[in-house]
Amino acid sequence: MPTGAVAVFASGDIHRDIAQELGSRGVLTVQNVKDSRIEFLARATGAPVSTPLVSADVVEAEATAPVHIDQRFDQQDESWLAVTATGRNVPEAVSFVVRGGSDSVAREAERRVKDGLNAVRAAVMRPEALPGGGAAEIAAAVALRDFAPSVTGRAQLAVESFADAIETIPLTLARNAGRDALGTVLDLRSRHATESGRAGITSNGVVVDDVIDHGAFDPQLVRTSGFVRAVEFTNSYLRIDGILYNANPGSPVDGASS
Incomplete structure (x- = not known):
């Protein structure tokens, strides 16, 4: 029986x-389509993923979905296929086409889109949020310094250094905002x-007492x-064994004669 597959x-x-x-x-x-792409195609078109087929298998029409396929070209004249569902019940799926003036710009734009999608995914997986704009990091650093x-001994220095490391996040936000x-x-x-335990930096680079009033949230899972x-x-970096060199004057390592 013809399935009408294209x-x-x-x-x-x-x-x-x-x-x-x-x-x-x-x-x-x-x-040789990646499994992740196969899954995306199934979600975008509504066609189910079939198990490995042999020549004796019969493919039913229900195993297909109506689509429209176009061949498109990017700025480097590299072609790619655009698969668009055309049925009545079009699945709720969206594809992003990321372009850029150069490969590096396009990759950076793609990275930002993926980061945003991952942040949304994290918020869905764990619907909990922290104040954004560096507010949570400053609060954590203040608590660590208190x-x-x-803590006695050298561990106290480690705690303070940890607080300094956490504060690099608001430092970076301020620098990116031109402050x-x-x-x-x-x-x-x-x-x-x-x-003002929720003081932070807004997306406009303004320091406010409560970033939540300005809609600045960060997914807790992120x-x-x-x-x-x-x-x-x-921890893995600190476990790397160091190499000690004998650099004393007159040492054979230095090539000095006795």
Whole structure:
């Protein structure tokens, strides 16, 4: 029974004879598609993902979905396929086409889109948020510095250094906003010391007493994941064995004669 299919996307190889036969019938075949792309295509078109097929299998019409396929070209004349669902019940799926004046600009734009999508995903997975604009980091740094005197020995220095590392986030936000980074962090410290525990930097680079009133939120999962990865990287870096060189005067290492 004809299914009316116009294209076949496979995560593995498609035999040449099969591809030629389908091509003679006007069916486009695309092989070695990433599993993630297969999943995206299924969500965007509504067509289910079929298990590996053999020549004896019969494909029913219900296993397909109505789509429109266009071949498009980017600024470097590289082609790509645009698959658009055309059925009555079009699934709720959106694709982003990211362009840029150069490859580096396009990659940076793509990275920002992915970061935004990941932040939304994190908010859906754990619907909890922290004050944004560096407010949570300043509050954590203040709490760490208050805690540091209760720690004895060199560990106290580690606590204070941890507070300094956390404050690099509001420092970076202030610098990106064109503000005096050090002065902004000192201002935030002062505001947090006067019970303005949600003082931070808005998207316009303005320091306010409560960033929540300006809609500045950060997904809690993003902040937790960032801290965990940073600590894990630091611990792995500190475990690397150092190499000590004998640099004393007269040492054979220096090539001096006795």
